[in-house]
Amino acid sequence: MRIGLLGTGPWAERVHAPVLAEHPAFEFAGVWGRRPEAAAALGAQHGVPGQADLDRLLAEVDAVSIALPPTVQADLAVRAAEAGCHLLLDKPVALTVPDARRVVEATGRNGVASVVFFTVRFGGDQIPWIEAQAAAGGWFTGRSDWLGSVFAPDSTSPYAASAWRKDKGALWDVGPHALSVLLPILGDVTSLTAVAGPLDTVHLVLRHVGGASSTLALSLTVPVAGGGTGMELRGEAGTVHLPERGEGPIAALHRALDALDESVRTGEPHPCSAAFGLRTVEILAAAERSLAAGTTVAV
Structure with missing residues (x-):
């Protein structure tokens, strides 16, 4: 399949473009960005054209990989789907439920x-771990900490200039990561309570359809020395912990493209399709309602 890249920022340059250039199932065909000069520069690094005309790129490819903020992703994803392009989307799919639903409907x-x-969800050690815990069942509680330092005073993160992350905070940035692991193991969320912590920190308590409960601590403003991630499950099988990530996002993106290729070939939706992305947005939007109302809300 011929695939195009939408986006020219750090995530596109450091992760998406190199993987698209290497993946054996795809032919990297071009780059589009909101700044044509940036698209041309990134494309030149990989020997592909930088397109100023999005519709032209969409007409020339079979799929697109989107590395853009969620504030613009939904509109572009719908536009690409209407042009017949398969979609590799970033999380969150959108920042509102109606926008995320539009993407699902377009696909x-x-x-x-x-x-x-x-x-x-596409980590080499995490994939078999998630599958094993989902198969084991019998879980009683889950705990997930996603404590980043993107906006800490001494942060050197390349994403510290991200306007949407400053506006929406950890709930919408790292919350999707936690949900992407918890939901396939503990089941869908039926209700939740959200409480604000320091700065952008949010604490969630989730009730899952199978009866288990889980707690999440999410932040992008933890001091660098106190940051980190972890997940623990307790139940009939004892206590287990999510394996630490021993690889970067490039290997994970290769697996995500493998998944897209397989879904195209078989016609079977992947568990991390846009529909699953919509469900995570519905849960995050419910968390915002809980924060505003100071009470438990149904999801």
């Missing part, structure tokens, strides 16, 4: 495949 209406790139 169904146009018969295109979709995969949302949750980096941990």
Whole structure:
């Protein structure tokens, strides 16, 4: 399949473009960005054209990989789907439920495949771990900490200039990662309570359809010395912990593209399709309602 890249920022340059240039199932065909000069420069690094005309790029490719903020992703994803392009999406799919639903409806209406790139969900050690815990069942509680330092005073993160992350905080940035692992193991969320912590920190308590409960601590403002991630499950099988990530996002993106390729070939939706992305957005939006109301809300 010929694939195009939408986006020219750090995530596109450091992760998406190199993987698209290397993946054996795809032919990297071009780059589009909101700044044509940036698209041309990034394309030149990989020997592909930088397109100023998005519709022209969409007409020349079979799929697109989107590395853009969620504030613009939904509109572009719908536009790409309407052009018949399969979609590799970033998380969160959108920042509102109606926008995320539009993406799902567009994929169904146009018969295109979709995969949302949750980096941990496509980790080499994490994939078999998630499958094993889902098969084991009998879980009583889960705990997940995603404590980043993107906006800490001494942060050197390349994403510290991200306007949407400053506006929406950890709930929408790292919350999807935690949900992408918890939901396939503990089941869908039926209700939740959200409480604000320091700065952008949010604490969630989730009730899952199978009866288990889980707690999440999410932040992008933890001091660098106190940051880190971890997940623990307790139940009939004892206590287990999510394996630490021993690889970067490039290997995970290769697996996400493998998943998109398989979904296109088989016609079977991937578990991390746009529909799953919509469900995570519905849960995050419910958390915002809980924060505003100071009470438990149904999801």
